Amino acid sequence: xxxxxxxxxxxxxxxxxxxxxxxxxxxxxxxxxxxxxxxxxxxxxxxxxxxxxxxxxxxxxxxxxxxxxxxxxxxxxxxxxxxxxxxxxxxxxxxxxxxxxxxxxxxxxxxxxxxxxxxxxxxxxxxxxxxxxxxxxxxxxxxxxxxxxxxxxxxxxxxxxxxxxxxxxxxxxxxxxxxxxxxxxxxxxxxxxxxxxxxxxxxxxxxxxxxxxxxxxxxxxxxxxxxxxxxxxxxxxxxxxxxxxxxxxxxxxxxxxxxxxxxxxxxxxxxxxxxxxxxxxxxxxxxxxx
Amino acid sequence: xxxxxxxxxxxxxxxxxxxxxxxxxxxxxxxxxxxxxxxxxxxxxxxxxxxxxxxxxxxxxxxx
Ligand SMILES: Cc1ncc(C[n+]2csc(CCOP(=O)(O)OP(=O)(O)O)c2C)c(N)n1
Ligand code: SF4
Ligand code: SF4
Ligand code: SF4
Numbered sequence: 001x002x003x004x005x006x007x008x009x010x011x012x013x014x015x016x017x018x019x020x021x022x023x024x025x026x027x028x029x030x031x032x033x034x035x036x037x038x039x040x041x042x043x044x045x046x047x048x049x050x051x052x053x054x055x056x057x058x059x060x061x062x063x064x065x066x067x068x069x070x071x072x073x074x075x076x077x078x079x080x081x082x083x084x085x086x087x088x089x090x091x092x093x094x095x096x097x098x099x100x101x102x103x104x105x106x107x108x109x110x111x112x113x114x115x116x117x118x119x120x121x122x123x124x125x126x127x128x129x130x131x132x133x134x135x136x137x138x139x140x141x142x143x144x145x146x147x148x149x150x151x152x153x154x155x156x157x158x159x160x161x162x163x164x165x166x167x168x169x170x171x172x173x174x175x176x177x178x179x180x181x182x183x184x185x186x187x188x189x190x191x192x193x194x195x196x197x198x199x200x201x202x203x204x205x206x207x208x209x210x211x212x213x214x215x216x217x218x219x220x221x222x223x224x225x226x227x228x229x230x231x232x233x234x235x236x237x238x239x240x241x242x243x244x245x246x247x248x249x250x251x252x253x254x255x256x257x258x259x260x261x262x263x264x265x266x267x268x269x270x271x272x273x274x275x276x277x278x279x280x281x282x283x284x285x286x287x288x289x290x
Numbered sequence: 291x292x293x294x295x296x297x298x299x300x301x302x303x304x305x306x307x308x309x310x311x312x313x314x315x316x317x318x319x320x321x322x323x324x325x326x327x328x329x330x331x332x333x334x335x336x337x338x339x340x341x342x343x344x345x346x347x348x349x350x351x352x353x354x
Binding site for chain 1: 306309310311312313314316318319320322324327333335336337338339341343351353
């Protein structure tokens, strides 16, 4: 999208909805804003129907605030709690059939490169753990094997939340859920390790309990996928509703899990991606601010 | 029921942890000139996360 496109045409100021005017005047399009600036600008997301205290909603809000090029980004989503939020997002987005997100993103990225060879167009996949590690794993891994230049973000809420609480590949061992009363018999899938082995040039695990670091990780992942290779970010955002936690405690629960070593913050950067990132001013500037 | 978020402005140190921890957008904002956080209660779902993360105990959420 050209930066001029979202500007209101002269003479139409009166008839444009107040929300749109607010976004054009005070939103992040065309500005270099990030997570640290939240609370000072109009966000790319409106009110959404996700549960009170949802860690996935918090993760999504932080992701949207850290996009390096929001007006030229397309997000491919999948069915799940996050898909209820996308109708309220002011970034171009596509809803794909459950599990197909990386195949759709591949086609889209290739088409955008043909259609706009001189422009940077970021394609981002954002999907739940069920869509990524279970039903969509085939498409996810094949996109990595082919070295598609897309960023895959998994919202790891450790459950199929949107369908009432079945266990997913990312539910922790022993987890008893609404629709998995016997407790999960296998440990969490180690998808970050698989991603690295499958050819991702940048892999990171992070949680919204570290908001600034989450912003930095998402930005780095998107930049690496522009030039170097596929990138993968796994965001630990367990579902308070399905785990029956008081909503106010979700960040503390995340920190507890981190202390117990069950969840670890990790970053893998291939040597080529490292060299590329080191040469980018935009990353340096943001890293210094954090 | 309506949610109320009370900000004790004199306690706020401007760390913005509450702003960065709220799962809902455009609810909390930091007012640079006044040097404290403000709340748009119409958009708040009352989850209480902001009060939990505030190091100064400047926020009270009630009426969820
Ligand atoms: C092809 C297809 N299979 C199954 C479903 C049913 N379905 C809807 S949401 C969902 C679970 C999503 O779980 P996850 O990806 O972990 O996201 P969450 O809801 O936890 O955020 C399923 C199985 C569907 N919509 N489409
Ligand atoms: S069910 Fe869980 S993941 Fe889904 S919106 Fe509610 S808190 Fe978020
Ligand atoms: S109670 Fe929850 S929704 Fe309301 S301002 Fe605090 S963190 Fe945001
Ligand atoms: S967390 Fe507390 S001290 Fe920090 S900005 Fe918010 S209200 Fe102020």
